[in-house]
Amino acid sequence: MAKELWEGNAAIAEAAIRAGVEAFFGYPITPQTEVLEHFSKRLPELGRVFLQAESEVASINMVYGAACAGARVMTSSSSPGISLMQEGLSYIACSEVPVVVINIMRGGPGLGNVQPSQGDYFQAVKMAGHGDFHPIVLAPANVQEAIDYVVLAFDLAEKYRTIAMVVADGAIGQMMEPAEMPPMRPVRPPEERPDWALTGAQGREPNIITSLYLGAENLERVNLRLQAKLKEIAANEVRWKEYSTEDADLLLVAFGTVGRVCQTVVREARKAGMKVGLLRPVTLWPFPSGRIAELAEQVRGVLTVEMNAGQMVEDVRLAVEGRCPVRFYGRMGGVIPLPDEILPELEKLDKEC
Amino acid sequence: MQEAGRRIQEEIIISGFGGQGALFAGQLLAYAAMDQGLHVTWIPSYGPEMRGGKARCTVVISDEEIGSPLVRRPSAAIVLNIPSMEAFEPAVKPGGILVVNSSLVPQKSERDDIHVIYVPASDIASDLGNVRLANVVCLGALIQALGVIPLEAIERALDDHLPERHRKLLGLNKEALRKGAEYGEH
Numbered sequence: 001m002a003k004e005l006w007e008g009n010a011a012i013a014e015a016a017i018r019a020g021v022e023a024f025f026g027y028p029i030t031p032q033t034e035v036l037e038h039f040s041k042r043l044p045e046l047g048r049v050f051l052q053a054e055s056e057v058a059s060i061n062m063v064y065g066a067a068c069a070g071a072r073v074m075t076s077s078s079s080p081g082i083s084l085m086q087e088g089l090s091y092i093a094c095s096e097v098p099v100v101v102i103n104i105m106r107g108g109p110g111l112g113n114v115q116p117s118q119g120d121y122f123q124a125v126k127m128a129g130h131g132d133f134h135p136i137v138l139a140p141a142n143v144q145e146a147i148d149y150v151v152l153a154f155d156l157a158e159k160y161r162t163i164a165m166v167v168a169d170g171a172i173g174q175m176m177e178p179a180e181m182p183p184m185r186p187v188r189p190p191e192e193r194p195d196w197a198l199t200g201a202q203g204r205e206p207n208i209i210t211s212l213y214l215g216a217e218n219l220e221r222v223n224l225r226l227q228a229k230l231k232e233i234a235a236n237e238v239r240w241k242e243y244s245t246e247d248a249d250l251l252l253v254a255f256g257t258v259g260r261v262c263q264t265v266v267r268e269a270r271k272a273g274m275k276v277g278l279l280r281p282v283t284l285w286p287f288p289s290g291r292i293a294e295l296a297e298q299v300r301g302v303l304t305v306e307m308n309a310g311q312m313v314e315d316v317r318l319a320v321e322g323r324c325p326v327r328f329y330g331r332m333g334g335v336i337p338l339p340d341e342i343l344p345e346l347e348k349l350d351k352e353c
Numbered sequence: 354m355q356e357a358g359r360r361i362q363e364e365i366i367i368s369g370f371g372g373q374g375a376l377f378a379g380q381l382l383a384y385a386a387m388d389q390g391l392h393v394t395w396i397p398s399y400g401p402e403m404r405g406g407k408a409r410c411t412v413v414i415s416d417e418e419i420g421s422p423l424v425r426r427p428s429a430a431i432v433l434n435i436p437s438m439e440a441f442e443p444a445v446k447p448g449g450i451l452v453v454n455s456s457l458v459p460q461k462s463e464r465d466d467i468h469v470i471y472v473p474a475s476d477i478a479s480d481l482g483n484v485r486l487a488n489v490v491c492l493g494a495l496i497q498a499l500g501v502i503p504l505e506a507i508e509r510a511l512d513d514h515l516p517e518r519h520r521k522l523l524g525l526n527k528e529a530l531r532k533g534a535e536y537g538e539h
Contacts, residue, residue: 176380
C-alpha cells in the first residue's frame with residue numbers, strides 16, 4: 001500500500017480499525033479529540049460500536065465490560081481523562097482482560113493546557129492505578145510508529161491478557177506525515193471469542209472474571225500470577241531504537257517527540273565532532289534497562305531529555321547503576337525542547353566526563 | 354530541479370490569521386513533497402484558537418528521516434499578516450527566504466542576509482476574484498524561489514486534495530499559484 005499523508009490522531013484510530021477493534025468507548029478531550037472524530041465516522045460505517053460516554057469513568061468501565069465479554073476494545077484520552085480512568089484500569093489489570101488505552105499527553109499537572117507533554121511517564125509506567133501492576137507502555141515518535149504500535153498494542157494486550165497503553169502527545173497527535181496503513185484485519189467473529197470470555201455459559205461451566213479476592217492468601221496467589229506474567233513480558237517485549245551508538249562515547253536517552261528531536265541533535269553534534277548516540281525507548285514498560293546498562297559501559301556520560309521535570313531519568317539511573325554520570329534536561333508545561341538548547345547540555349556533559 | 358548530491362533540508366513556517374489558509378498552504382506543500390518521494394512533516398500550532406486568531410504551521414522537507422518537526426530558525430517563512438512578520442522576519446536563517454504578503458504587511462525587512470520577496474498577495478487574490486487565495490499566491494512565490502519542489506507537484510496536490518467544497522476554485526488556485534511564482538523568480 002502506498003504512503004498517504006496521515007494526521008497522528010486519525011492514524012491512531014484508523015490503525016485500530018485495521019487491527020480489528022470492535023468497539024470504542026471514550027469521551028472527547030483535546031489534544032486527542034480527532035481520535036474520536038475519526039472513529040465516530042468510521043465505526044458506524046463498518047457496523048462496529050462507537051460510543052461517546054458521559055465521562056471517562058463511564059468509558060473505562062464500558063471498556064472493561066466489553067473486554068470481559070471477549071470483544072477487541074479500546075479507549076483514548078488525554079492526561080486528566082486518564083487520571084479519571086485509573087480505578088478502572090486497576091480493576092482491568094487484576095481481572096486480566098486485554099484492553100488498549102491511548103494517552104495523548106498534555107501539559108499538567110491539573111487541567112494544565114493542551115500542549116505536548118510527557119508529564120504522565122510515572123503515571124503510565126509506575127502507577128497506572130492502585131496496586132501492583134504495569135501496563136505495557138509503547139511510545140511512538142512519529143505517525144508511522146503510532147500506527148504500528150497501536151496494532152502491536154492489540155497483539156500484546158491479547159497475548160498477555162493485559163493493558164497495553166500507547167502514549168504520545170499533541171505534537172504526534174496533531175502532526176501529519178506520510179505513513180502506510182496495514183491491511184484491514186477481519187473482525188473476530190463471536191464464535192471465536194477467547195475461552196475465558198463471558199459469552200453466556202451455555203453448555204459449559206461459567207467463567208468468572210473478577211478483581212475481588214477476599215482473603216489474603218487468595219489475593220497473594222493472584223498477585224504472584226500477575227508478577228510472573230509481568231516478568232515474562234519484561235523478558236520478551238522490551239523494544240527500543242538506536243541511532244549512531246556504534247562508536248558513541250556520549251549517549252542521549254529520550255522517547256517520543258523529544259526522542260525524534262534528539263535524532264536531529266545527534267546529527268548536529270556529530271557535525272560538531274562529538275561522538276553522540278541516541279537510545280530511544282519504544283517500550284517505556286518494560287524499560288530497555290539491559291541495553292542502557294551495556295551502553296553505559298561504552299560511553300563517558302548519559303544525557304536524558306524529557307518533556308517533564310525528570311521522570312524516565314530515574315529508570316535510566318537505575319539501569320546505569322553508577323557506571324557513568326547521568327544528567328537530565330527537560331522542559332515542562334507543554335514546551336518542546338529544541339536542538340539548540342539540548343546541544344549546550346551535551347557540550348557540558350562532554351566537558352564534565 | 355535538484356543538483357545531484359545536494360542535501361535537501363528545508364524548514365518552512367507559514368503563518369497568518371485563522372482563515373487565511375496558512376495551514377492548508379502547508380498541507381499542499383507536504384502533499385507535494387510526499388509525492389516527490391521526500392520525507393516531510395507538517396505540524397500546526399494548535400490550542401484554544403478562534404477564527405481570526407493566529408494560525409501557523411511548520412513543514413520540514415528532507416531527503417533523510419526527519420528528526421525535529423519544529424525549528425526556531427526556519428530556512429523559509431511565509432508571513433501573511435503583520436504579527437507573523439514581527440514574529441518570523443527575525444527568525445529566518447541567514448541565506449533563507451521570506452515571503453511577505455505586502456498587501457497586508459506594510460513594513461519592509463531590515464535584514465540583508467535573507468532573500469525577501471514582497472508579494473501583494475491579497476490584492477492579486479482579490480483581482481482573481483477571491484481574497485482567500487492569498488495563501489496560494491504566496492506559496493507559488495516560495496516554491497519558485499526555493500527550487501526544491503516543482504510547481505507542477507503543488508498543482509497535482511491541488512488536484513488531489515482541494516476540499517470538495519472548494520472544487521470550483523481549482524482553476525483559480527492554479528492561476529494564483531502561477532501568479533505568485535512570477536514573484537519568486539530570481
